Amino acid sequence: MGRFAVPLALFAAWWAATASGWIKSYQLASPRDVVREIASLVQSGLLWRDLGASVERVALGFAIALLCALVLGSLVGGSRAVERALDPTLQAVRAVPSLAWVPLILLWLGIGETAKITLVAIGAFFPIYVALVSGIHGVDRKLVEVGTIFGLSRTALIARVLVPATLPQLLVGARIGLTQAWLFLVAAELLAATNGLGFLLTDGQQTSRTDEIFVAILLFALCGKLSESGMRRLEKRLVGWTDTVPA
Amino acid sequence: MSTARIRGLRKAFGAHLVFDGLDLDVARGERVAILGASGCGKSTLLRCVAGLEHGDAGTIATTGEIGLVFQEPRLFPWLDVQRNVAFPARTDAERARVPNVLALVGLAHAAQRLPKELSGGMAQRAALARALVRDPALLLLDEPFAALDALRRIELRAAVREILEFTRASAILVTHDVDDALALADRVVVLAGTPAEIVFHGVVGDDATRGTILDALGVADVRRAPAPRPVRHGARCTT
Numbered sequence: 492m493g494r495f496a497v498p499l500a501l502f503a504a505w506w507a508a509t510a511s512g513w514i515k516s517y518q519l520a521s522p523r524d525v526v527r528e529i530a531s532l533v534q535s536g537l538l539w540r541d542l543g544a545s546v547e548r549v550a551l552g553f554a555i556a557l558l559c560a561l562v563l564g565s566l567v568g569g570s571r572a573v574e575r576a577l578d579p580t581l582q583a584v585r586a587v588p589s590l591a592w593v594p595l596i597l598l599w600l601g602i603g604e605t606a607k608i609t610l611v612a613i614g615a616f617f618p619i620y621v622a623l624v625s626g627i628h629g630v631d632r633k634l635v636e637v638g639t640i641f642g643l644s645r646t647a648l649i650a651r652v653l654v655p656a657t658l659p660q661l662l663v664g665a666r667i668g669l670t671q672a673w674l675f676l677v678a679a680e681l682l683a684a685t686n687g688l689g690f691l692l693t694d695g696q697q698t699s700r701t702d703e704i705f706v707a708i709l710l711f712a713l714c715g716k717l718s719e720s721g722m723r724r725l726e727k728r729l730v731g732w733t734d735t736v737p738a
Numbered sequence: 739m740s741t742a743r744i745r746g747l748r749k750a751f752g753a754h755l756v757f758d759g760l761d762l763d764v765a766r767g768e769r770v771a772i773l774g775a776s777g778c779g780k781s782t783l784l785r786c787v788a789g790l791e792h793g794d795a796g797t798i799a800t801t802g803e804i805g806l807v808f809q810e811p812r813l814f815p816w817l818d819v820q821r822n823v824a825f826p827a828r829t830d831a832e833r834a835r836v837p838n839v840l841a842l843v844g845l846a847h848a849a850q851r852l853p854k855e856l857s858g859g860m861a862q863r864a865a866l867a868r869a870l871v872r873d874p875a876l877l878l879l880d881e882p883f884a885a886l887d888a889l890r891r892i893e894l895r896a897a898v899r900e901i902l903e904f905t906r907a908s909a910i911l912v913t914h915d916v917d918d919a920l921a922l923a924d925r926v927v928v929l930a931g932t933p934a935e936i937v938f939h940g941v942v943g944d945d946a947t948r949g950t951i952l953d954a955l956g957v958a959d960v961r962r963a964p965a966p967r968p969v970r971h972g973a974r975c976t977t
Binding site for chain 1 (some may be wrong): 788789790806808817826849852853854867890
């Protein structure tokens with residue numbers, strides 16, 4: 492009961508406020524209107540189109556971010572010289588507020604898919620990169636020493652000691668990166684999109700349809716929650732050996 | 739024939755000269771304990787033999803595989819006990835030894851456990867099994883009981899003694915505990931000074947006794963010292 496109490500109370504308040512006419516339907520759609528809108532979107536196929544477009548953008552942007560973070564993070568974490576050369580620049584770029592990139596990206600890449608995926612990738616990149624670099628720096632040198640004593644080659648040392656030792660931090664970074672990816676997706680789709688969950692939001696706003704806005708918000712919440720719990724499950728499976736309280 | 743032969747070892751960390759021309763031999767099957775005050779260079783010597791530190795001058799020649807057990811277990815937390823023990827194995831024959839060494843250290847029942855599920859003593863036994871899996875000719879033990887409570891220490895010391903007798907490997911034990919040295923070693927070496935020199939060298943059961951070792955360490959033997967007189971009840975302090 493505990494975990495459902497607040498959502499149930501919120502739902503009851505929502506239902507009561509709209510059913511009693513206390514809040515007008517153009518200000519807040521009733522639960523019935525939202526369900527009806529979902530059914531209509533499913534029937535027309537628009538729900539799958541918008542949901543599919545958003546999920547695809549997040550997946551592609553996240554994959555690109557993960558790849559770039561793995562390459563750059565490994566180079567920066569593994570070499571002091573590369574760190575000195577690259578890290579200050581990357582940290583400065585990281586300090587730029589996310590939405591400040593939008594005008595530049597729209598100018599450079601137009602309003603197509605590339606711009607949206609790039610924005611998502613920028614959002615997801617930094618948490619993964621930062622976690623990976625700090626994970627590599629935080630590897631217990633005593634364990635590396637054990638690998639050295641047993642005569643591991645540099646490649647074997649990376650594969651058998653550094654990678655598993657860094658994995659917990661990397662997965663936490665990836666989880667945060669995925670959450671950021673959804674955040675940046677909203678920014679990208681709010682500005683220029685003809686499909687996607689962000690488009691549902693703007694469309695609802697322009698046509699004063701709070702039911703449509705609510706459907707988009709609910710779907711965002713659902714996608715965010717599903718991707719987060721998926722990542723947590725992956726962490727539990729891959730790095731269940733850690734002896735720390737999960738973050 | 740020597741398993742380890744150290745000649746003219748010189749090692750400095752910056753301006754601090756740890757050794758300047760140290761010589762030491764460990765014969766095949768021999769167990770040598772190295773004692774000395776904290777920071778005198780005992781562990782540095784062991785790290786030089788293991789190849790973790792490089793001497794500035796001199797030679798260190800060893801024959802056969804080397805196994806090393808640290809003060810702390812240093813198990814890989816993502817591997818269960820049997821995988822940790824199998825970690826250094828390179829051949830199928832060495833991998834096949836894993837169950838045997840686990841049984842030898844008394845951990846056959848805990849093969850599937852993760853390091854986080856082990857007690858301090860069990861973790862140190864697993865580290866010992868890992869050092870033994872490649873059938874080393876020379877076992878380096880760097881204060882292996884230091885992190886254990888008194889009871890676990892006695893248990894593990896007895897186990898190590900049995901294992902050393904069973905495997906017939908040579909061993910260098912670095913310790914600050916005279917009892918460890920007397921229980922496990924054939925020969926005791928005491929290091930002291932800066933740079934560190936061998937100030938005592940004796941065979942256990944002959945000239946290396948608790949008294950002679952403590953004298954060499956410059957420590958009074960509390961067991962030999964007369965018991966302090968009990969204070970009489972009712973005694974008053976007078977000024």
